[in-house]
Amino acid sequence: MKWLKRIVVKWVREDWEAEQDRPNEVVSMTKAGRLVAREQDWHENLNITITNANGGKIVSFRRYDHKTDRHDNKIYVVPDDHDFTSELGKLITLESMRG
Numbered sequence: 001m002k003w004l005k006r007i008v009v010k011w012v013r014e015d016w017e018a019e020q021d022r023p024n025e026v027v028s029m030t031k032a033g034r035l036v037a038r039e040q041d042w043h044e045n046l047n048i049t050i051t052n053a054n055g056g057k058i059v060s061f062r063r064y065d066h067k068t069d070r071h072d073n074k075i076y077v078v079p080d081d082h083d084f085t086s087e088l089g090k091l092i093t094l095e096s097m098r099g
Contacts (some may be wrong), residue, residue, distance in 0.1 A: 046095070050088075056080050059088060061095045 047062040063072045065089040074095065078087045 003062070017042075048092070056082075057084060059091055061091075 049058070049060045049062070051058045056077055059076045059078060061074045061076075063069075065072065076091055078084055078091075
C-alpha cells in the first residue's frame, strides 16, 4: 500500500505546485461574449464584467464581503468616444482603493 500512498502524495504535490504558479486573476469569455475577470483571493472576491452596448461599453464590478455576507455592485458606462483602456484602468484603480 505504500506505492499507492506515494502516488497520491505525488499527485497532491504536483497540484499544489501548479496552483502556486498560477496568477490570482482568471480571465474568461462567457457564451454571450462577455469578458469576465475574477480575482481569486480568500479574503476578497472581485468580479469585473465588460459588456458591449450601443454607444460604449458597460463595466460592472461585483464584490463579495465575507464579513457581512453581502454583494456590492457598481456599474459604469464608458462611451465610445473615450479611450477604453485608460478609463478601465481608472475604474479598476478606483474600485481597488475602495477595497
